[in-house]
Amino acid sequence: MKRKVTLKQIARELDVSISTVSKSLRNSPEISEDTRQKVQAFAKLYNYRPNNIALSLKNKRTKTIGIIIPEIVHHFFATVISGIEHVANENGYNVIVCLSDESFDKEVINMDMLASGSTDGFIMSLSKETQQKKDFHHIEEVINQGMPVVMFDRVTNEVLCDKVIIDDQLAAYEAVEFFINKGCKKIGLVTTVDYVSVGKLRTDGYINALKDHDMKVNEDMIVKIEDIDNCASKIEKLLEEQKPDAIFAVNELFAVTTIKLANKMGVKVPEDLSVIGFTDGIISKFSTPTISTISQNGIKMGGRAAKMLIERLEMEEEDELYKTELIETHLVERESTATL
Amino acid sequence: MKRKVTLKQIARELDVSISTVSKSLRNSPEISEDTRQKVQAFAKLYNYRPNNIALSLKNKRTKTIGIIIPEIVHHFFATVISGIEHVANENGYNVIVCLSDESFDKEVINMDMLASGSTDGFIMSLSKETQQKKDFHHIEEVINQGMPVVMFDRVTNEVLCDKVIIDDQLAAYEAVEFFINKGCKKIGLVTTVDYVSVGKLRTDGYINALKDHDMKVNEDMIVKIEDIDNCASKIEKLLEEQKPDAIFAVNELFAVTTIKLANKMGVKVPEDLSVIGFTDGIISKFSTPTISTISQNGIKMGGRAAKMLIERLEMEEEDELYKTELIETHLVERESTATL
DNA sequence: CTGAAAGCGCTTACAG
DNA sequence: CTGAAAGCGCTTACAG
Numbered sequence: 001m002k003r004k005v006t007l008k009q010i011a012r013e014l015d016v017s018i019s020t021v022s023k024s025l026r027n028s029p030e031i032s033e034d035t036r037q038k039v040q041a042f043a044k045l046y047n048y049r050p051n052n053i054a055l056s057l058k059n060k061r062t063k064t065i066g067i068i069i070p071e072i073v074h075h076f077f078a079t080v081i082s083g084i085e086h087v088a089n090e091n092g093y094n095v096i097v098c099l100s101d102e103s104f105d106k107e108v109i110n111m112d113m114l115a116s117g118s119t120d121g122f123i124m125s126l127s128k129e130t131q132q133k134k135d136f137h138h139i140e141e142v143i144n145q146g147m148p149v150v151m152f153d154r155v156t157n158e159v160l161c162d163k164v165i166i167d168d169q170l171a172a173y174e175a176v177e178f179f180i181n182k183g184c185k186k187i188g189l190v191t192t193v194d195y196v197s198v199g200k201l202r203t204d205g206y207i208n209a210l211k212d213h214d215m216k217v218n219e220d221m222i223v224k225i226e227d228i229d230n231c232a233s234k235i236e237k238l239l240e241e242q243k244p245d246a247i248f249a250v251n252e253l254f255a256v257t258t259i260k261l262a263n264k265m266g267v268k269v270p271e272d273l274s275v276i277g278f279t280d281g282i283i284s285k286f287s288t289p290t291i292s293t294i295s296q297n298g299i300k301m302g303g304r305a306a307k308m309l310i311e312r313l314e315m316e317e318e319d320e321l322y323k324t325e326l327i328e329t330h331l332v333e334r335e336s337t338a339t340l
Numbered sequence: 341m342k343r344k345v346t347l348k349q350i351a352r353e354l355d356v357s358i359s360t361v362s363k364s365l366r367n368s369p370e371i372s373e374d375t376r377q378k379v380q381a382f383a384k385l386y387n388y389r390p391n392n393i394a395l396s397l398k399n400k401r402t403k404t405i406g407i408i409i410p411e412i413v414h415h416f417f418a419t420v421i422s423g424i425e426h427v428a429n430e431n432g433y434n435v436i437v438c439l440s441d442e443s444f445d446k447e448v449i450n451m452d453m454l455a456s457g458s459t460d461g462f463i464m465s466l467s468k469e470t471q472q473k474k475d476f477h478h479i480e481e482v483i484n485q486g487m488p489v490v491m492f493d494r495v496t497n498e499v500l501c502d503k504v505i506i507d508d509q510l511a512a513y514e515a516v517e518f519f520i521n522k523g524c525k526k527i528g529l530v531t532t533v534d535y536v537s538v539g540k541l542r543t544d545g546y547i548n549a550l551k552d553h554d555m556k557v558n559e560d561m562i563v564k565i566e567d568i569d570n571c572a573s574k575i576e577k578l579l580e581e582q583k584p585d586a587i588f589a590v591n592e593l594f595a596v597t598t599i600k601l602a603n604k605m606g607v608k609v610p611e612d613l614s615v616i617g618f619t620d621g622i623i624s625k626f627s628t629p630t631i632s633t634i635s636q637n638g639i640k641m642g643g644r645a646a647k648m649l650i651e652r653l654e655m656e657e658e659d660e661l662y663k664t665e666l667i668e669t670h671l672v673e674r675e676s677t678a679t680l
Numbered sequence: 681c682t683g684a685a686a687g688c689g690c691t692t693a694c695a696g
Numbered sequence: 697c698t699g700a701a702a703g704c705g706c707t708t709a710c711a712g
Contacts, residue, residue, distance in 0.1 A: 395691090
């Protein structure tokens with residue numbers, strides 16, 4: 001086993017000082033061509049690589065980005081990480097990933113842990129519990145200590161920082177408008193409970209679209225789901241009692257579940273019922289029928305978030321102007337809204 | 341903005357030495373009860389947290405695990421990361437994730453990068469290109485430098501290290517045997533090219549099952565797919581020309597694609613064609629019909645891999661005995677193999 | 681052109 | 697009981 005070689009060892013072998021070795025490797029003009037070459041050759045031979053940890057301590061920057069998300073086994077979040085990772089890598093940053101599991105406490109613990117020197121900044125999406133509690137002290141604290149934070153998707157107005165989101169309300173509005181233009185009269189909504197920020201916004205978009213087209217908003221047409229595991233009965237009830245001709249679902253899972261339940265009840269999609277989901281993920285593409293959906297480009301969101309964070313990290317002077325970037329969305333039409 | 345407080349600052353404020361502060365915070369018995377309390381109170385007030393980087397440098401351990409996988413936008417890998425992250429966290433480790441994008445070069449660069457002090461060890465699954473090239477020098481090197489590596493899923497015999505896999509061959513064997521017991525006569529296979537280790541093993545399992553049951557292995561019944569984007573034509577040809585009554589697909593995507601193509605051709609699943617896939621992911625659960633599949637518990641795999649790595653990291657003496665752990669699999673029966 | 685010194689933030693063996 | 701010193705691996709302003 002050959003341990004990693006350090007400057008000290010090279011210095012000893014070559015009988016020069018550590019400073020000389022360091023400068024040679026960094027091509028300092030202070031050093032004579034001769035020793036420089038000698039040192040570099042030796043370093044190459046022994047495959048010398050500067051120790052990241054030592055560099056981090058010295059430079060007071062780790063070149064790593066902390067990502068804190070609710071979960072990773074979720075196509076959209078995986079997609080965002082992918083986007084972040086690629087941009088981070090291009091810029092010489094690594095990413096360290098922590099999952100909050102939708103728990104406030106875990107979010108706080110993870111943030112604290114990473115904030116103790118492990119990362120230069122954060123990219124995060126709030127856990128459900130955090131959104132419910134509206135307690136953001138951990139985030140404020142980190143920002144106060146000078147570590148920039150970029151929030152994406154599940155954000156809050158109560159924290160001042162950079163954000164990257166989609167226009168959830170507008171996207172929902174457009175989906176519902178699509179139904180209306182198609183001639184649908186009884187448009188249902190399958191959404192989350194209101195404390196989930198994006199769910200609430202999409203619900204608002206649905207309501208506004210109906211209102212703007214002089215359609216009544218019927219509370220019985222709206223199903224708010226707390227827990228995905230037992231959403232079936234509520235959706236079933238909606239389908240049975242209200243007999244909607246269109247359903248807008250705020251995520252893929254709600255959309256596919258709706259379709260499956262409709263099938264079971266003999267309601268045909270898209271003949272009897274049109275369905276639009278949210279998030280252009282794997283389910284929408286491979287479900288039968290394929291599901292029309294609002295695309296939400298996670299790769300792009302992640303990439304943009306990483307770019308914003310890195311720019312802020314590498315900014316000369318502090319800039320108190322925070323930006324919120326909007327990622328454009330669009331409706332991907334598939335079989336579940338086909339006109340036959 | 342209040343910067344993070346350091347031992348030095350506390351020492352200055354309290355007019356004691358840095359050593360005293362450090363020892364007080366670590367409850368050293370050397371320190372008088374009095375100063376200990378004073379220091380601790382002060383540290384708490386200022387929310388002192390030791391700097392991870394400084395600790396890493398001092399202790400020569402970072403308490404972070406490097407994960408290198410081909411991609412993250414892939415349910416199975418996301419699942420494994422989740423498993424790793426949870427076990428890592430429970431043990432006070434963080435995870436830093438790098439994606440190879442199935443590229444050998446990126447795998448090498450990422451490994452090099454992380455090996456320069458950023459992590460204590462690695463958990464990885466080989467990129468396709470690495471498996472094709474059979475060049476594992478980067479992994480050998482890391483191991484040589486004393487950093488343990490645990491491989492999962494896409495592993496190689498050419499590197500000695502801990503591994504966690506499923507018995508791909510047996511699982512495939514059992515799937516095919518299930519078809520045979522059901523009375524299927526013309527069992528097709530949709531698999532990957534042979535250099536993908538798990539694809540090859542599953543192909544072997546298929547062949548062995550047929551042979552053991554005295555059934556002919558017909559090369560025309562086997563489709564080997566290089567690139568998922570244009571697999572349709574090959575599968576279509578198989579369905580059309582061979583008219584199989586069962587298809588075993590080595591992953592979810594192949595399975596769902598097969599079903600969709602069959603549908604399009606008027607071949608009904610499961611009436612005319614039974615299908616079993618591999619990896620119990622999101623597609624299998626939500627596709628219509630739902631797809632029978634070999635479960636491959638990624639959470640468990642990840643958890644086990646993390647456990648193995650951490651045990652090795654925290655082992656007193658070096659142990660040259662490497663283990664390969666098998667994660668049990670089983671066939672999840674769903675609609676695509678229903679007997680009507 | 682080379683090297684000793686200080687310092688990043690911490691721990692710990694050793695003196696006093 | 698307290699503190700100075702050395703050291704983890706590096707960089708860089710400063711002397712010589």
